[in-house]
Amino acid sequence: MSELWFYLLAGMTVASAAATVLSPNPVHSALSLVITLFFVAVHYIALGAHLVAALQIIVYAGAVMVLFLFVIMLLNLQPDPDESRLNPVSAIATGAALILTVAIGRLMFAFGSTAPVANLPENFGTTKALAGILFRDHIVAFELTSLLLLVAVVGAVVLAQRDKGETRG
Amino acid sequence: MDAWLIGGVKSLLVLFMVLQVSALLLWVERKGSALIQNRYGANRASLFGVLPFNLGLVNTLLADPIKLFTKEDFVPAGADRFIHSLAPFLALFPALITFAAIPFGDSIELAGTTIELVAVDLDVGILYIVATIAMSVYGVVLAGWASNNRWALLGSIRGSAQMISYEVALGLALVSMILTYDTLNLQAMVHAQGNLIFGVLPAWGFIYQPIALAIVFTSGMAESKRVPFDLPEAESELIAGYFTEYSGGKQAAFMLADFAEVVMTAGIVVTLFFGGWQVPYLTAEGWHLPFMDLIPVTGWLVTVMQVGAFTIKLLFFCWLQILVRWTVPRFRYDQLMNLGWKGMIPLALVNLFITALVILLAGEFS
Numbered sequence: 446m447s448e449l450w451f452y453l454l455a456g457m458t459v460a461s462a463a464a465t466v467l468s469p470n471p472v473h474s475a476l477s478l479v480i481t482l483f484f485v486a487v488h489y490i491a492l493g494a495h496l497v498a499a500l501q502i503i504v505y506a507g508a509v510m511v512l513f514l515f516v517i518m519l520l521n522l523q524p525d526p527d528e529s530r531l532n533p534v535s536a537i538a539t540g541a542a543l544i545l546t547v548a549i550g551r552l553m554f555a556f557g558s559t560a561p562v563a564n565l566p567e568n569f570g571t572t573k574a575l576a577g578i579l580f581r582d583h584i585v586a587f588e589l590t591s592l593l594l595l596v597a598v599v600g601a602v603v604l605a606q607r608d609k610g611e612t613r614g
Numbered sequence: 615m616d617a618w619l620i621g622g623v624k625s626l627l628v629l630f631m632v633l634q635v636s637a638l639l640l641w642v643e644r645k646g647s648a649l650i651q652n653r654y655g656a657n658r659a660s661l662f663g664v665l666p667f668n669l670g671l672v673n674t675l676l677a678d679p680i681k682l683f684t685k686e687d688f689v690p691a692g693a694d695r696f697i698h699s700l701a702p703f704l705a706l707f708p709a710l711i712t713f714a715a716i717p718f719g720d721s722i723e724l725a726g727t728t729i730e731l732v733a734v735d736l737d738v739g740i741l742y743i744v745a746t747i748a749m750s751v752y753g754v755v756l757a758g759w760a761s762n763n764r765w766a767l768l769g770s771i772r773g774s775a776q777m778i779s780y781e782v783a784l785g786l787a788l789v790s791m792i793l794t795y796d797t798l799n800l801q802a803m804v805h806a807q808g809n810l811i812f813g814v815l816p817a818w819g820f821i822y823q824p825i826a827l828a829i830v831f832t833s834g835m836a837e838s839k840r841v842p843f844d845l846p847e848a849e850s851e852l853i854a855g856y857f858t859e860y861s862g863g864k865q866a867a868f869m870l871a872d873f874a875e876v877v878m879t880a881g882i883v884v885t886l887f888f889g890g891w892q893v894p895y896l897t898a899e900g901w902h903l904p905f906m907d908l909i910p911v912t913g914w915l916v917t918v919m920q921v922g923a924f925t926i927k928l929l930f931f932c933w934l935q936i937l938v939r940w941t942v943p944r945f946r947y948d949q950l951m952n953l954g955w956k957g958m959i960p961l962a963l964v965n966l967f968i969t970a971l972v973i974l975l976a977g978e979f980s
Contacts, residue, residue: 495737499745
């Protein structure tokens with residue numbers, strides 16, 4: 446991908462991410478987050494990882510964001526006009542984030558020039574290559590992660606279950 | 615030839631094909647419903663009232679869009695103006711781009727270049743379709759929310775719950791199809807369906823996976839939110855559901871999205887289960903009917919027959935969905951959810967398990 450396209454895409458990604466944080470309306474910021482996730486998927490496609498891009502959209506932009514929108518709509522949060530944008534907590538958080546960004550950027554520039562450029566295998570990013578890594582090289586981590594997700598699902602079912610004595614509402 | 619030019623021409627071709635079929639379905643639905651309900655239907659539009667005979671199709675296709683786009687575009691007070699305008703496009707966009715991954719013909723040779731007759735020949739074609747279906751929820755949710763109307767919000771909440779529920783069953787059924795064909799590429803899936811079982815029967819997907827066919831077709835209809843799954847718009851309960859507060863061109867966009875989703879469902883079913891562009895017994899050398907001599911068919915004629923076969927199959931499944939829409943009454947909400955969660959999803963899981971088991975055992979013993 447030409448450098449120009451990359452910077453254009455990266456700029457739009459950062460802009461929509463900024464809109465997520467800065468928008469006073471919670472639904473608008475949720476929508477901006479979806480757009481950000483979408484742009485990240487486009488980055489994956491540009492890097493040749495089509496499978497990861499498809500999964501990014503299915504899992505994040507699709508499922509998670511829909512649930513997120515649900516929460517926002519059912520809680521019915523309204524933008525609060527009285528809330529000051531410059532309270533001490535947000536000032537400290539912004540400062541910390543800025544310092545972290547500068548530090549990471551400094552580190553990247555320090556190592557960037559000497560870091561070896563990995564030679565990508567020919568079938569990089571294809572489903573077969575990814576499956577080989579996931580199900581052969583890192584099978585234990587994969588299985589442990591799926592166990593973790595299973596525990597979360599069981600937990601959700603237990604929490605959502607009505608008590609036995611409770612009448613049906 | 616320039617790859618950009620080929621890609622652009624193919625994309626435009628597919629886009630216009632979907633739009634044309636969607637617009638055609640608008641007329642087919644009005645006439646088809648009239649046929650089923652024993653009335654004439656859509657016979658009033660006549661070109662300036664001067665034509666002695668009624669060109670129902672042409673007049674309705676011209677009159678309907680003109681009527682819709684010249685109406686007032688009304689945004690209710692208290693609505694979120696930006697999202698209210700954005701939502702129809704979010705509803706229409708995923709339905710239109712899904713077709714990019716669906717192959718409508720075999721590869722052709724043109725000026726020394728091999729062109730696959732699919733807009734984008736994706737390595738992960740089937741996952742791309744799942745991703746676009748996942749995106750189609752946004753238009754519905756945001757339309758209802760931005761309208762600042764109770765009925766619209768109820769409709770969009772119903773719609774999102776229904777679409778997410780049926781997406782699970784659809785996804786599981788598609789996984790069993792991935793196992794059956796051993797690929798994610800839709801063009802490769804269609805190629806696999808060109809084989810013959812025992813040299814007689816075309817190896818189309820519905821022979822291997824009848825349960826997956828039932829699940830995909832039903833979930834696809836549920837995704838397009840049409841009767842019997844039209845709870846999100848249920849006009850006797852919710853006025854018009856999530857697009858209650860839409861008028862004119864924006865409402866037309868929602869209608870077009872509905873029909874584009876019908877075409878999309880038909881495209882998925884045809885590609886996965888009914889051989890896509892495959893004509894039974896037609897190979898590169900000619901038409902090889904069982905127990906008969908080879909009928910030589912070559913060159914462009916093969917391509918034309920294959921694209922024609924795809925179109926006919928596609929239109930048949932569009933018509934089937936319209937037939938179901940006008941003959942089956944609407945579900946109750948608990949019936950809808952029970953069918954999705956207690957019927958389709960367990961069935962899809964069992965089907966997936968059996969498919970995996972059979973493939974594993976076949977691999978062991980061969």
